[in-house]
Amino acid sequence: MRKTFSYKLYRSKRSKRLHRQINVGGAIHNHCIALHRRYYRLYKKSLSLYALNTHLAKLKKLPKYAWWKQLGSQAIQNIAARIDKGYQAFFANVKARKAGTIFRRVGPPSFRKVRNAKSFTLSQAGWKLLEGNRLKIGATVYKFAKSREIDGTIKTVTIKRDPLGDLYVYFSCLLDDQPPIVRTMTGKSAGFDFGLTTYLTGSDGTEHHAPQPLKQSLKALAKANRRLASKKKGSHNRKQALMSLARVHKRIANQRQAFHWELAHSLCAAYDCIALETLNLSGMKALWGRKVSDLGFHTFVETLHYVASTTGTIVQHIGKWFPSTKLCSACGCVNQAITLRDRVWACPDCSARHQRDLNAAVNIFREGASSHGGNLVRLA
Numbered sequence: 001m002r003k004t005f006s007y008k009l010y011r012s013k014r015s016k017r018l019h020r021q022i023n024v025g026g027a028i029h030n031h032c033i034a035l036h037r038r039y040y041r042l043y044k045k046s047l048s049l050y051a052l053n054t055h056l057a058k059l060k061k062l063p064k065y066a067w068w069k070q071l072g073s074q075a076i077q078n079i080a081a082r083i084d085k086g087y088q089a090f091f092a093n094v095k096a097r098k099a100g101t102i103f104r105r106v107g108p109p110s111f112r113k114v115r116n117a118k119s120f121t122l123s124q125a126g127w128k129l130l131e132g133n134r135l136k137i138g139a140t141v142y143k144f145a146k147s148r149e150i151d152g153t154i155k156t157v158t159i160k161r162d163p164l165g166d167l168y169v170y171f172s173c174l175l176d177d178q179p180p181i182v183r184t185m186t187g188k189s190a191g192f193d194f195g196l197t198t199y200l201t202g203s204d205g206t207e208h209h210a211p212q213p214l215k216q217s218l219k220a221l222a223k224a225n226r227r228l229a230s231k232k233k234g235s236h237n238r239k240q241a242l243m244s245l246a247r248v249h250k251r252i253a254n255q256r257q258a259f260h261w262e263l264a265h266s267l268c269a270a271y272d273c274i275a276l277e278t279l280n281l282s283g284m285k286a287l288w289g290r291k292v293s294d295l296g297f298h299t300f301v302e303t304l305h306y307v308a309s310t311t312g313t314i315v316q317h318i319g320k321w322f323p324s325t326k327l328c329s330a331c332g333c334v335n336q337a338i339t340l341r342d343r344v345w346a347c348p349d350c351s352a353r354h355q356r357d358l359n360a361a362v363n364i365f366r367e368g369a370s371s372h373g374g375n376l377v378r379l380a
Contacts, residue, residue, distance in 0.1 A: 001174070001175045001176075001177070001178065002155075002172060002173065002174055002175070003151065003152060003172075003173050003175055004170055004171065004172050004173070005148070005150050005151075005170070005171045005173065006168055006169070006170050006171075007133075007144040007145055007146060007147065007168065007169050007171075008144060008145045008166065008167070008168050008169075009142055009143070009144045009145075009159075009166075009167040009168065009169055010142070010143045010144065010145065011166075012142070012143075014140050014142065015142070015167055017070075017138070017140055018137070018142070018159055018161075018167055019161065019165075019167075020070060021070055021071050021075075021120055021159070022117050022118070022119065022120055022159065022161050023114050023115070023117055024067065024068060024070050024071045025071055025075060025076075025079055025117055025119070025120040026112060026113070026114040026115075026116070026117025027068075027114050028056070028068060028071070028076055028079055029079050029083065029112060029117065030111050030112065030114070032052060032056070032079065032080055032083050033083065033109055033110065033111055034111075035047060035052065035055065036052075036083065036087065036109075046087055046091065048084075049080060049081060049084040052080045052083075052084070053077055053080055056068075056076055056077075056080060057073075060073075060076075071120060072122055072125065072126035072138070073125075074121075074122055074123050074124065074125055074126055075120040075121060075122055075126065078120070078121040078122075078123070079120070083109050086108065086109035087108055087109060089106055090106055090107065090108040090109075093105065093106035117161075118160055118161055118162075119158055119159060119160040119161065120158070120159055121156050121157070121158045121159075122137070122156065122157045122158075123155065123156050123157075126138065127157045129150075129154065129171075132146070133145070133146035135157075135169060137157075137159070142169075144169050150171055150173060151173060151175060152173035152174050152175035152176070153173060153174045154171050154172070154173050155172050155173065155174050156171075156172040157169065157170070157171060157172075158170040158172070162246075162250065163243075163246035163249070163250070164243060164246050164247060164250060165243075181310070181311065181312035182312070183311055183312040183313075185272050186269075186270060186271060186272055187272065188204075188270060188271050188272060189271055189272055189273040189274070189275075189365070189369070190202045190203045190204050190206075190271055190273075190274060190275070190361070190365055191203040191274075191275035191276070191361050191362065191363070191364035191365025191366070191367075191368055192267075192274065192275070192276055192277075192361055192364065193277060193324065193325075193357045193358075193360040193361040193364055194276075194277060194279060194297055195357050196288060196291060196292075196295070198357055199263075199295060200263070201357035201358055201360070201361045202361055203358070203361040203362045203364065203365035205358065208263055210259060210294075210295050211255060211256075211259055212291070212294050212295065213251075213252045213255035213256050213259075213294070214252050214256075214290065214293070214294040215291070215294060217248060217251070217252050220248050221245070221248055221249075224241070224244050224245040224248050225245060227241045227244065227245075228241040228242055228244075228245055256294070256296050256299075257299075260296065260299060260300045260303045261303060261307075263300070264300065264303045264304040264306075264307040264308075265307055267304065267313075268304070268307045268308050268311045268313040269311070271313065272313060272314065273313070273314040273315075273316065273368070274304070274308070274313060274314070274315050274316065275316040275317075275318060275364050275365050275367070275368025275369070276301065276304075276315065276316070276317055276318070276364065276368075277317070277318055277320075277322070277324055277360070277364050278317050278318060278319060278320040279297055279298075279320075280320060281297065281298060284297075316368040317368075318364055318367045318368055319367075322363075322364075322367055323363075324360040324361075324363040324364050324367070325338060325356060325359070325360045325363075326338050327359075327363045328347040328349065328350065328352060328354065328359070329352075329354065329359050329362040329363050329366075330347060330350050330352040330354075331347060331349050331350040331352065333347055333348065333349040333350065335347060335348060338356075342356060343355070343356050344356065
């Protein structure tokens with residue numbers, strides 16, 4: 001089992017070395033992309049990872065590329081490996097689309113601005129974890145905000161830079177097999193329906209509303225964008241305005257993430273089993289765009305699965321095309337006449353009246369219970 005621990009590095013003058021290393025990694029990335037494209041133009045086939053690493057090792061010995069030595073050899077190999085992985089995914093996608101087995105398009109790796117480079121990764125060499133909150137990278141020692149202990153065996157160390165220029169260190173650790181989770185059972189289970197008005201509606205009648213941080217910050221975003229547009233390109237004032245805009249976006253992302261974690265923990269503490277619908281996010285974004293992205297359904301589901309794995313809660317997913325909204329929870333009739341505007345509807349067979357989201361949540365719960373054998377969940 002792998003687990004990643006993230007910590008923020010303290011700001012200091014020596015952090016300039018890490019920024020330079022990240023920029024070097026961005027330049028090497030662009031060089032590798034150019035090599036791949038040139039090789040394909042000449043030989044009509046992709047450049048192998050072994051040949052690319054051998055060529056990069058030779059280039060480092062030349063005076064012209066001596067500045068690449070600021071970045072460790074393993075970090076350079078990791079850049080080449082990520083590009084190779086991207087090309088393999090691209091060619092596999094092209095082959096699958098020609099065969100008609102998949103229709104989603106995956107693009108090849110592309111050039112990026114060096115100032116937009118984000119990270120570099122070290123594996124066995126080039127770093128050493130010292131006592132306390134100190135980390136040695138190369139010959140320089142850095143301090144990080146150690147908010148919790150690091151568990152397991154550290155396999156890789158990644159230094160990341162966000163748009164504000166803050167640096168973070170990520171320890172990817174390999175953990176031993178964990179013992180089965182023993183938790184106090186609440187005896188409660190429920191199904192939940194996602195919605196745009198009510199974020200989550202439970203089969204037991206509970207409702208959870210999302211804060212929509214992007215919508216609340218639209219005025220601040222518009223103001224920051226106007227300030228940025230009025231500044232001269234390349235000027236110091238433009239850099240400051242760009243930082244202000246990035247700061248607003250970071251606050252929005254943090255607010256959304258905090259809501260997801262808080263909701264996931266509360267649900268896992270309240271229920272032994274949770275049933276969810278499988279969303280067609282691409283279709284939802286085509287209809288409602290910004291609001292769907294603001295709510296962050298996909299990120300919340302990933303967060304819920306992680307929290308459930310640490311608490312022993314079971315998370316079930318029903319099929320994407322299960323008619324949870326159109327199915328009458330009283331008699332089982334499927335009402336095909338329901339539209340998106342119908343918040344309350346009456347069943348044409350049994351005349352039972354349903355609130356749209358609550359009816360869907362009850363159907364999701366029952367479908368999740370039947371798919372799980374029917375003996376692990378019950379209506380709370």
